[in-house]
Every structure is written in C-alpha cells, then in structure tokens.
Amino acid sequence: MKIAVIGGGASGLFVASQLKDYDVTIFDGNEKCGKKLFITGKGRCNVTNNCDKEEFLNNVVNGGKFMQSAISRFLPTDTIAYFEEKGLKLKTERGGRVFPVSDKSSDVIKTLERACKGATIKLNEKVTSVSVNAISNYSTTVIPTEVEGSISSQTSSMCYAKLVNSSTTCHPEQSGYFITCHPEQSGYFITCHPEQSVAESKDLGKAAYLITTIKGKYTFDKVIIATGGNTYSGTGSEGDGYKFAKMLGHSIVEARPALVPIKLKESVKAMQGLPLKNVTLYAVADNKRYSQFGEMMFTDEGITGPIVLTMSSYINRAKKVELYLDLKPALSHEQLDGRLLREFDEGKNKNLFNVMRSLTPKNFIDYFLYKVSLNSQRKINSITQEERERLVKGLKNFPLAYKELYPLDSGIITSGGVNLKEINPSTMESKKNKGLYFVGEVLDVDCLTGGFNLQIAFATAYACGQAIKKEEKNGI
Numbered sequence: 001m002k003i004a005v006i007g008g009g010a011s012g013l014f015v016a017s018q019l020k021d022y023d024v025t026i027f028d029g030n031e032k033c034g035k036k037l038f039i040t041g042k043g044r045c046n047v048t049n050n051c052d053k054e055e056f057l058n059n060v061v062n063g064g065k066f067m068q069s070a071i072s073r074f075l076p077t078d079t080i081a082y083f084e085e086k087g088l089k090l091k092t093e094r095g096g097r098v099f100p101v102s103d104k105s106s107d108v109i110k111t112l113e114r115a116c117k118g119a120t121i122k123l124n125e126k127v128t129s130v131s132v133n134a135i136s137n138y139s140t141t142v143i144p145t146e147v148e149g150s151i152s153s154q155t156s157s158m159c160y161a162k163l164v165n166s167s168t169t170c171h172p173e174q175s176g177y178f179i180t181c182h183p184e185q186s187g188y189f190i191t192c193h194p195e196q197s198v199a200e201s202k203d204l205g206k207a208a209y210l211i212t213t214i215k216g217k218y219t220f221d222k223v224i225i226a227t228g229g230n231t232y233s234g235t236g237s238e239g240d241g242y243k244f245a246k247m248l249g250h251s252i253v254e255a256r257p258a259l260v261p262i263k264l265k266e267s268v269k270a271m272q273g274l275p276l277k278n279v280t281l282y283a284v285a286d287n288k289r290y291s292q293f294g295e296m297m298f299t300d301e302g303i304t305g306p307i308v309l310t311m312s313s314y315i316n317r318a319k320k321v322e323l324y325l326d327l328k329p330a331l332s333h334e335q336l337d338g339r340l341l342r343e344f345d346e347g348k349n350k351n352l353f354n355v356m357r358s359l360t361p362k363n364f365i366d367y368f369l370y371k372v373s374l375n376s377q378r379k380i381n382s383i384t385q386e387e388r389e390r391l392v393k394g395l396k397n398f399p400l401a402y403k404e405l406y407p408l409d410s411g412i413i414t415s416g417g418v419n420l421k422e423i424n425p426s427t428m429e430s431k432k433n434k435g436l437y438f439v440g441e442v443l444d445v446d447c448l449t450g451g452f453n454l455q456i457a458f459a460t461a462y463a464c465g466q467a468i469k470k471e472e473k474n475g476i
C-alpha cells in the first residue's frame with residue numbers, strides 16, 4: 001500500500017513513524033522537516049503537558065468534543081512514553097509543561113526523523129494539488145500536433161506544454177505523447193507522458209489519489225494531509241491543506257489567528273515593554289464574558305503576554321469585543337476605596353502621581369490618569385469624593401479600546417480549519433473521501449499554550465496511523 005503524507009511537521013512525522021511497514025512518502029516544501037517544531041517553546045519545544053484527559057480537554061478552545069476519542073487513546077503520558085522509548089529524555093516544568101532535558105527542539109525533530117526511518121522523505125517538494133481518481137477526471141490522449149504553444153520542459157518521463165487557447169481540443173495521434181489535460185487558471189495545462197510511461201498512466205486509473213508537486217506527479221492509495229495551519233508561514237505552514245481539502249469537497253471553518261497579541265485603538269507606544277503583573281483581563285465578546293488572571297505587557301500597538309494570548313483564542317470568532325482590566329483583583333471595590341482613603345490621609349500634601357506609585361507601575365500612571373481624566377499634579381487634599389470614586393472605578397474596571405487581533409501570520413496557532421463534522425473523530429478519515437485523512441493543526445481544533453497543541457498533533461496522528469494499520473490488517 002502506498003501512502004502519502006503531505007507535511008513533514010509534528011503530525012506528519014509522527015504518523016509516518018507509525019506506518020513504517022508500508023510504502024510511505026513524506027512530502028515537505030522546505031529544505032528540512034520540522035521547521036515550525038524547531039521554533040516551538042522558544043527553541044526548547046514544549047512537547048506535551050503532563051496532565052490527565054480532563055485537564056487536557058479543559059485547555060481545548062475549539063474541538064474538545066471531537067478530540068475526546070483521539071485523546072482517550074493517546075494521552076500526554078503516551079507522548080512522554082513515545083519519546084522516552086526512542087531515547088529522548090524529558091522533564092516536566094511549571095504548569096506541567098514537558099520539554100526535552102537537553103532544552104533543544106532539534107532533539108525532538110531528530111527523534112521523530114529517526115522514528116520515520118524507512119519512509120521516503122521528499123524535501124523541497126511542495127505539493128500543489130491532490131485529486132481523487134485523477135485519471136478518470138481528465139482526458140487522456142496523444143499530444144496534438146496542432147497545439148498552439150510549446151513544450152516548456154521535458155524530462156525522461158514527463159513533459160509539459162501549455163495550450164494558448166483553452167478551447168483547443170486534443171487530437172489523438174498514433175505516435176506521440178500521452179497527455180492528461182486539466183483546467184488551470186489560465187487556459188489548460190497538459191501533462192505529456194512519453195509512450196514508455198503509458199503503463200504509469202494506466203496505473204493512475206487504479207490508484208485512489210493523484211498528488212501533483214512542483215517536481216512531478218505521483219499516485220497513492222491513501223493520502224494524509226498534515227500541512228499545519230496558516231500562521232508563521234515562513235515555516236512552511238501556508239494554509240495549503242485548506243486548499244487541498246476544498247479541492248476534495250470539504251468545507252473550511254475560516255482561519256483566524258489564535259494565541260496572538262491584541263491591537264488597541266489608542267496609542268500605547270510610550271509603554272511598550274511595560275509589564276502589568278497580577279491583573280485580571282476581562283473580555284465581553286458577543287455578549288459572552290471571559291476573564292484571565294496573570295501577566296500582560298504593552299506592545300507598540302497593543303497588548304501581549306500570557307493572559308492576552310489566551311484571551312485572543314476565546315474572542316477570535318466574535319464580531320464585537322470589549323476589554324477591561326482589573327488592576328487590583330485581590331481587593332474588592334470597598335477594600336480598594338478604604339486603601340485609597342488611608343493613603344490620601346497619610347499623604348494629604350503629596351500630588352496624585354506620588355500616591356499612585358504605590359498602586360500601579362510608574363510608567364502606567366500618566367496613561368491611567370489621562371483615562372480617568374485626572375491631572376497627575378493635583379494635590380491629594382484637593383481630590384473630591386467623586387474623583388476618588390473615579391480612581392477606584394478606573395483601577396477595578398479600566399477600559400482598553402479593542403481594535404483587532406494582530407494579523408493571522410502572527411498567531412502561534414490557527415483557529416479554524418477543516419470542518420470537524422466531515423471527519424471521523426476516531427480515525428481522522430474524511431467522511432467524503434475514503435483513504436483521505438487530516439491530522440494536526442489543519443483541523444479546526446486549537447488549544448491554549450502549555451504543550452497542548454503538539455499533543456493534538458500527536459494524538460490525531462496516532463488515531464490516523466492506528467486506523468490505517470487496523471484497516472490493512474482486516475484487509476478492508
């Protein structure tokens with residue numbers, strides 16, 4: 001059985017490692033496998049999270065129900081065992097995050113590549129299309145002598161010619177080239193097989209899938225699409241999997257950035273790099289309320305940091321978003337008012353800026369006071385009760401003018417992807433095309449940070465690998 005794996009990233013390498021007994025070919029558009037894996041966990045690769053199934057599912061933002069089956073059969077402990085059995089020592093850090101002891105993502109890639117030994121890896125070979133029973137969709141004939149256009153390249157087994165006029169018909173000839181015609185954006189593109197490769201053309205009829213790459217055409221019995229999402233496109237994940245899925249009749253849930261910084265309408269450039277610790281970020285997104293407690297930071301155009309990235313994953317599908325900060329979440333409104341009263345009592349002759357220094361970081365004070373319309377040089381003894389109330393309200397309910405998320409390419413994860421309703425959750429097989437599978441981030445599943453997204457890649461790849469092995473064993 002010939003199996004194609006499109007994408008040599010986390011899920012592609014993992015699934016290929018399970019199918020070593022078959023004729024497996026991995027295609028990757030890059031010069032090496034695992035380019036995104038290399039940058040994960042700031043170069044240390046947080047391979048999974050050492051947690052149980054419930055905790056894992058608590059960290060899934062989209063696709064939790066879909067993941068139930070795959071995660072039950074391949075838990076984070078199984079990921080740990082998989083790598084350790086292959087000689088990669090792992091350690092668990094704060095929050096259950098699991099890393100290689102070496103702190104090198106390259107060791108994770110090497111381990112996966114070693115585990116794929118036996119598979120053919122075709123690098124620098126970007127796949128451009130995937131089609132079902134391709135030969136029957138196209139007309140096969142002999143290259144017409146009348147064709148306007150010229151043969152643009154020729155190799156021993158294949159040549160390409162471009163027809164200038166899309167309505168040109170192909171006239172069979174006794175001797176010449178066998179060709180397949182298929183529509184492209186401009187005119188028709190024909191692939192010409194010299195006579196000696198006629199046998200190959202006939203084989204196409206039997207095989208289920210035709211894969212076209214920038215270098216050639218191949219036929220396979222099964223195709224596993226492991227092309228990742230559509231973010232950090234420099235790593236090779238350019239959303240091609242969505243294109244292939246659409247070609248094969250699937251629908252796509254719109255790709256949006258997740259785990260991404262947030263842009264604000266107001267200029268915060270002056271505070272770029274300033275962290276705010278132990279704060280609660282609230283969002284009201286299409287009437288749903290979310291909150292995240294922890295640390296955030298200002299960027300040149302907005303905010304980032306752990307609680308912001310997490311929040312972005314919850315709000316990225318909403319049409320209307322409002323953001324608020326509670327700068328003193330440990331204190332109730334009344335407690336905070338009491339504290340301000342005490343500080344005001346002790347520093348009657350101080351100016352407001354000085355009193356605020358005990359409440360918020362110095363570089364945040366001017367922005368804060370501007371937003372609550374108070375002058376930083378005001379003497380404390382001139383502050384009215386209503387103005388003190390405004391301060392308390394500002395500290396507990398500080399509005400941040402939401403503009404939008406940073407662009408798709410900046411997302412650590414893509415939210416959206418192949419519609420889960422069209423995929424069998426136990427096998428990752430398409431419900432539309434037998435022998436076609438989707439694994440990893442190309443699916444409409446996404447998690448929070450902590451190693452959960454790679455766990456998705458491994459668990460879906462495991463489900464797919466096991467299903468193919470079982471099917472083969474049962475002779476289906």
Ligand SMILES: Cc1cc2nc3c(=O)[nH]c(=O)nc-3n(C[C@H](O)[C@H](O)[C@H](O)COP(=O)(O)OP(=O)(O)OC[C@H]3O[C@@H](n4cnc5c(N)ncnc54)[C@H](O)[C@@H]3O)c2cc1C
Pocket residue numbers: 006007008009010011012027028029030033034035036037039040041042045046047048125126127128226227228229231232235236237238239240241411412413439440441442450451452453454455457
């Ligand atoms: C900066 C950053 C840090 C991250 N850190 C972590 C972390 O520490 N822990 C964690 O759990 N998750 C992390 N993630 C997320 C994690 O990397 C992804 O969820 C995971 O890599 C997805 O695996 P995948 O196999 O689906 O896709 P990918 O790993 O993206 O692999 C897809 C592969 O397909 C190839 N490909 C795409 N299109 C084609 C085509 N047309 N033809 C041939 N090949 C193609 C690409 O070249 C690529 O190699 C991080 C992501 C980023 C961006």
